[in-house]
Amino acid sequence: METNVHHLPPDLADFLVHVSTGRRPQTSVRYVRVLEHLARFVAEIKLDVVAHQLGTDCAMLLGSEREFDCGSAFWRVFGYDELVCCLPSFIEDEWLLPQHADARTQVSLTARLLPWMRRRGIIDMSLCACAYWDAEYAVKKARARLEVCAKP
Numbered sequence: 001m002e003t004n005v006h007h008l009p010p011d012l013a014d015f016l017v018h019v020s021t022g023r024r025p026q027t028s029v030r031y032v033r034v035l036e037h038l039a040r041f042v043a044e045i046k047l048d049v050v051a052h053q054l055g056t057d058c059a060m061l062l063g064s065e066r067e068f069d070c071g072s073a074f075w076r077v078f079g080y081d082e083l084v085c086c087l088p089s090f091i092e093d094e095w096l097l098p099q100h101a102d103a104r105t106q107v108s109l110t111a112r113l114l115p116w117m118r119r120r121g122i123i124d125m126s127l128c129a130c131a132y133w134d135a136e137y138a139v140k141k142a143r144a145r146l147e148v149c150a151k152p
Contacts, residue, residue, distance in 0.1 A: 008039050009075055011122055019112060034106045037097055041090050042074035042083070053085040053131075054078075080123045084114070085131040088138035093145070104146055111139040 016035055020028040051059035058078070065073040074082075089095065091110050096103040114135055117123045125132065 008035060011080070011117075011120065012038070015113060015116055018116065019109065030102060030105045031109060033102060034097070034109050037095075037106065038090060039071070041095055042086070043071045045074065045086060045089065049086065049089050053089070054082055058082070080117055081128040081131075084117070084123055084128045084135055087114070087135040091138055091142040096142070096146075100146070100149065107139060107142045107146060110135070110142075114139075 012035060016031060020031050023031070045062075047059040047063050050062055061077050062073055065077050069076075087110055091107050097106050114132060118125065118132070123132070
């Protein structure tokens with residue numbers, strides 16, 4: 001699948017292919033939109049969020065790295081373990097896509113991304129198990145918020 005998802009590591013492009021296989025074209029387009037939004041999220045994540053999730057040293061490192069290239073700074077200094085730590089913020093209201101269907105897809109893909117990364121062995125559960133469970137709980141909370149919003 002050809003995409004214009006910038007500043008994401010190849011494994012996330014593989015994830016996009018994995019989740020898009022057999023889907024309708026409009027669904028695949030929504031998946032691309034969500035992953036592009038994830039790229040914006042890691043490029044623009046607030047340093048105080050990084051400090052809260054990963055520590056102040058990590059936030060300072062990311063801030064320094066952003067001086068060179070903001071878009072790919074996160075991936076130059078961090079990996080998937082750190083992404084797992086930050087994913088709950090990606091599905092907070094501040095970062096949810098404005099269209100309800102897109103927001104639901106964002107939460108759904110986040111829910112699928114977590115076990116996909118675990119199965120592929122690209123996250124170290126001995127390091128990020130608590131963050132993994134926090135992210136799964138954040139998915140449940142986001143789904144409940146979206147369900148409330150969808151009711152007339």
